[in-house]
Amino acid sequence: MDISMKGKKIVILTGAGISAESGVKTFRDNDGLWENHRIEDVATPEAWIKDPMLVWRFYQARRNQLLEVEPNPAHLALADLESKAESLTLITQNVDDLHERGGSESVIHMHGQLRTLRCENTHQTEVRMDKKDLGENFVYCNCCSEPSRMRPDIVWFGEIPMEMDKIYQSVEDCDVFIVIGSSGHVYPAAGLVNLANSNGAHSILVNYELPINGSDFDEVHIGKAGEILNNG
Ligand code: APR
Numbered sequence: 001m002d003i004s005m006k007g008k009k010i011v012i013l014t015g016a017g018i019s020a021e022s023g024v025k026t027f028r029d030n031d032g033l034w035e036n037h038r039i040e041d042v043a044t045p046e047a048w049i050k051d052p053m054l055v056w057r058f059y060q061a062r063r064n065q066l067l068e069v070e071p072n073p074a075h076l077a078l079a080d081l082e083s084k085a086e087s088l089t090l091i092t093q094n095v096d097d098l099h100e101r102g103g104s105e106s107v108i109h110m111h112g113q114l115r116t117l118r119c120e121n122t123h124q125t126e127v128r129m130d131k132k133d134l135g136e137n138f139v140y141c142n143c144c145s146e147p148s149r150m151r152p153d154i155v156w157f158g159e160i161p162m163e164m165d166k167i168y169q170s171v172e173d174c175d176v177f178i179v180i181g182s183s184g185h186v187y188p189a190a191g192l193v194n195l196a197n198s199n200g201a202h203s204i205l206v207n208y209e210l211p212i213n214g215s216d217f218d219e220v221h222i223g224k225a226g227e228i229l230n231n232g
């Protein structure tokens with residue numbers, strides 16, 4: 001795929017598929033369950049109220065997994081592209097930190113991040129990845145005089161994704177819109193290709209299989225992201 005695209009404003013949206021080659025499981029490639037849980041049992045505000053310890057353990061496992069996985073050639077290719085491109089905005093639905101560890105300097109995490117936790121009282125976030133923050137017990141904030149419990153800094157189903165103004169602005173304004181490794185099931189991310197198309201951008205998809213919104217793209221590359229992004 002030729003993504004040198006000199007002088008073009010490029011916006012890239014990544015999904016779980018880009019981290020698959022690093023060993024992070026995707027959401028919808030396995031039997032409808034996410035790491036043996038129904039999504040509504042672990043990824044909704046209602047689940048956090050009903051059984052916070054179940055949700056906490058689930059995300060602590062995901063947070064601990066960050067220490068075991070490494071960026072793959074697809075993450076590295078996007079960092080390389082960022083360093084060469086005149087204008088590139090990288091938006092990810094992923095909550096891992098593999099883009100940053102792969103060298104990308106500016107990443108919009110529209111669904112939140114695993115490495116940060118959010119104070120339930122003030123909503124301030126803190127990077128909390130020390131050993132003592134990664135155990136079974138809840139973690140308490142540093143921002144309140146009487147420390148408050150922190151929740152995963154994740155956008156759960158039913159919550160509004162982060163930085164949407166910035167995202168809409170960059171997609172409306174781009175020349176090339178590229179989606180990598182996303183099944184196109186979750187909105188508003190899945191609808192960004194339509195916004196890009198209606199503003200005249202050239203839209204490109206890189207995915208292991210044709211996703212539900214595959215026909216919305218001008219150009220489609222089927223295969224593994226790590227291979228396609230590194231084959232020119
Ligand atoms: N290279 C490219 N694509 C891949 C690869 C790979 N190596 N492996 C898998 N894929 C594709 C799958 O074929 C699938 O279409 O990546 C897609 C992953 O889709 P999902 O698991 O649905 O992930 P995503 O689209 O990012 O999910 C969106 O759903 O649960 C929520 O908040 C969560 O951000 C997530 C959102």
